[in-house]
Amino acid sequence: MPLIRRIPKRGFNNKRFGTRYIPVNVGELNVFEDGAKVNEVMLRSAGLANGPGDGIKILSGGELTKKLTVSASSFSVAAKTKIEAHGGQCEVASGQKHAAAQV
Numbered sequence: 001m002p003l004i005r006r007i008p009k010r011g012f013n014n015k016r017f018g019t020r021y022i023p024v025n026v027g028e029l030n031v032f033e034d035g036a037k038v039n040e041v042m043l044r045s046a047g048l049a050n051g052p053g054d055g056i057k058i059l060s061g062g063e064l065t066k067k068l069t070v071s072a073s074s075f076s077v078a079a080k081t082k083i084e085a086h087g088g089q090c091e092v093a094s095g096q097k098h099a100a101a102q103v
Contacts, residue, residue, distance in 0.1 A: 022053040026079050027062015039071040040093065
């Protein structure tokens with residue numbers, strides 16, 4: 001085996017400084033009542049967002065059948081259109097570590 005493959009690799013790793021979002025699919029939000037305001041506390045109490053993370057990101061998996069006002073750290077573009085198609089609203093939670101990192 002060549003010498004370069006036997007030497008341990010060292011250098012900069014950006015993992016420590018990255019943002020770790022807890023993913024929640026749009027289809028899982030149907031457990032809340034119609035017209036409810038959903039935030040991080042409600043998602044954690046319902047058991048949809050568990051574990052440590054820098055925030056919650058709403059993804060577009062599943063179908064939404066209710067009108068909700070969702071407050072999260074970040075939204076995917078498809079999830080935002082699904083929520084707004086049913087008359088709901090998407091709010092980027094203020095005071096988050098990386099609130100400007102929404103997509």
